[in-house]
Amino acid sequence: MSAVAATPAVDRETGRHTSSSLxxxxxxxxxxxxxxxxxxxxxxxxxxxxxxxxxxxxxxxxLVLPTYGGDSGHGAVPKQVIKFLNVPSNRELIRGVxxxxxxxxxxxxxxxxxxISVKCQVPHLYRFELMGTSEDVDRVHEGLEEFWTRLSxxxxxx
Amino acid sequence: MTPEKLKLASHVVAINWNRIEDEKDVEVWNRLVNNFWLxxxxxxxxxxxxxxxLTPDEQLLTMRVFTGLTLLDTLQGTVGAVxxxxxxxxxxxxxxxxxxxxxxSVHAKSYSSIFSTLCSTKEIDEAFxxxxxxxxxxxxxxxxxSYYYGDDPLKRKIASTLLESFLFYSxxxxxxxxSSRAKLTNTADLIRLIIRDEAVHGYYIGYKxxxxxxxxxxxRKAELKDYTFELMYELYENEVQYTHDLYDSVGLAEDxxxxxxxxxxxxxxxLGYEAMFPSAVTDVNPAILSALSPNADENxxxxxxxxxxxxxxxxxxxxxxxxxx
Numbered sequence: 001m002s003a004v005a006a007t008p009a010v011d012r013e014t015g016r017h018t019s020s021s022l023x024x025x026x027x028x029x030x031x032x033x034x035x036x037x038x039x040x041x042x043x044x045x046x047x048x049x050x051x052x053x054x055x056x057x058x059x060x061x062x063l064v065l066p067t068y069g070g071d072s073g074h075g076a077v078p079k080q081v082i083k084f085l086n087v088p089s090n091r092e093l094i095r096g097v098x099x100x101x102x103x104x105x106x107x108x109x110x111x112x113x114x115x116i117s118v119k120c121q122v123p124h125l126y127r128f129e130l131m132g133t134s135e136d137v138d139r140v141h142e143g144l145e146e147f148w149t150r151l152s153x154x155x156x157x158x
Numbered sequence: 159m160t161p162e163k164l165k166l167a168s169h170v171v172a173i174n175w176n177r178i179e180d181e182k183d184v185e186v187w188n189r190l191v192n193n194f195w196l197x198x199x200x201x202x203x204x205x206x207x208x209x210x211x212l213t214p215d216e217q218l219l220t221m222r223v224f225t226g227l228t229l230l231d232t233l234q235g236t237v238g239a240v241x242x243x244x245x246x247x248x249x250x251x252x253x254x255x256x257x258x259x260x261x262x263s264v265h266a267k268s269y270s271s272i273f274s275t276l277c278s279t280k281e282i283d284e285a286f287x288x289x290x291x292x293x294x295x296x297x298x299x300x301x302x303x304s305y306y307y308g309d310d311p312l313k314r315k316i317a318s319t320l321l322e323s324f325l326f327y328s329x330x331x332x333x334x335x336x337s338s339r340a341k342l343t344n345t346a347d348l349i350r351l352i353i354r355d356e357a358v359h360g361y362y363i364g365y366k367x368x369x370x371x372x373x374x375x376x377x378r379k380a381e382l383k384d385y386t387f388e389l390m391y392e393l394y395e396n397e398v399q400y401t402h403d404l405y406d407s408v409g410l411a412e413d414x415x416x417x418x419x420x421x422x423x424x425x426x427x428x429l430g431y432e433a434m435f436p437s438a439v440t441d442v443n444p445a446i447l448s449a450l451s452p453n454a455d456e457n458x459x460x461x462x463x464x465x466x467x468x469x470x471x472x473x474x475x476x477x478x479x480x481x482x483x
Contacts, residue, residue: 052325143461
């Protein structure tokens with residue numbers, strides 16, 4: 001009846017679409033997943049396995065991801081995240097990155113966030129360890145709110 | 159403490175690495191293999207001059223710290239990691255534990271490399287005698303050992319994770335402290351390799367603990383959680399005593415305790431639990447943190463800065479190969 005009902009389904013292409021402003025990868029160890037859960041905000045999880053279809057972002061988003069690998073940073077960015085960012089429209093919509101890691105890995109602590117920050121020219125907003133402390137959760141919660149507000153103000157000015 | 163009879167994996171099948179039940183096993187195996195190192199690769203003799211600049215008290219402290227770490231690595235290599243094998247869920251998990259056990263023996267041996275480079279035989283023997291006689295060091299080894307010989311597989315994993323991710327850090331503090339003052343920097347490089355390995359070990363054993371919790375009753379889960387925190391408190395109290403034994407002579411005990419709190423939180427997180435110590439007592443000396451990881455300082459928190467200099471994302475031509483670092 002309404003015009004909306006007549007519109008074809010959005011999900012025509014392969015892959016799943018998401019309008020979440022927070023997209024994250026977490027392996028089956030669930031550390032990053034637990035951190036995102038504590039943020040209590042709408043978030044979309046990238047598929048755990050590389051063989052599965054990746055997500056397609058519809059709105060600007062911040063990416064949260066852990067760092068893989070140890071020595072000299074080889075393989076720091078999880079393959080599932082590479083697959084996601086190899087989609088040009090996903091790269092156009094990324095606005096920032098948050099890294100998870102462990103300081104025990106020395107120079108490669110949160111390296112995946114650094115790599116994506118340089119590659120996609122977006123700020124590496126925050127780093128936290130393992131599943132994050134309650135302080136990390138508070139800072140990221142407030143920080144993201146301010147970040148999106150500033151972004152929309154800046155866009156309104158342009 | 160002697161076990162009544164030898165406990166081994168009850169049934170062994172030929173391990174097939176082409177059929178994987180838990181991808182974490184392969185991921186961690188690969189990471190451990192890629193991280194493999196030996197103390198002979200580290201030019202420890204470059205620290206001889208630096209060692210001579212330490213006071214006798216500082217030298218004694220350093221040797222005692224390293225014999226304490228040697229004891230823990232020996233315990234983990236010969237009993238701890240091996241005791242986890244019979245409870246493994248997959249054959250690949252068993253293989254990972256054999257890797258962990260061997261690396262712990264490499265760690266234990268690497269302290270002897272440091273000693274033989276820097277100290278006399280008499281000093282070395284005295285430091286090892288101290289490690290046998292210090293009650294708090296002996297107590298922490300005994301607490302952990304008693305759980306390794308106990309009959310609860312999940313409690314063994316809890317004890318093992320707390321050893322890997324918490325009990326080493328009263329010792330690891332000191333080489334990071336020397337490194338932050340540009341002393342014993344090659345020794346610190348070696349210790350950083352050990353620290354990296356222990357992080358993977360704690361992560362993996364903690365992960366397997368959490369897998370073990372799946373499907374258990376809420377009562378049993380609650381019991382294990384209570385047990386974890388009780389054991390943490392028991393070890394923590396002893397660790398504080400041990401820290402005073404070691405570091406009071408150089409006035410560093412309070413600084414070390416912050417490092418203990420910080421790492422206790424990470425050990426609990428490896429087991430899937432929330433951090434226990436509030437941020438007011440985990441504010442590790444920034445010099446120690448940056449000796450551990452140069453990326454760990456506050457300047458990397460964009461949210462705390464003015465935040466005005468962000469860049470809007472631009473599409474970059476990116477292919478799979480570009481990302482294959």
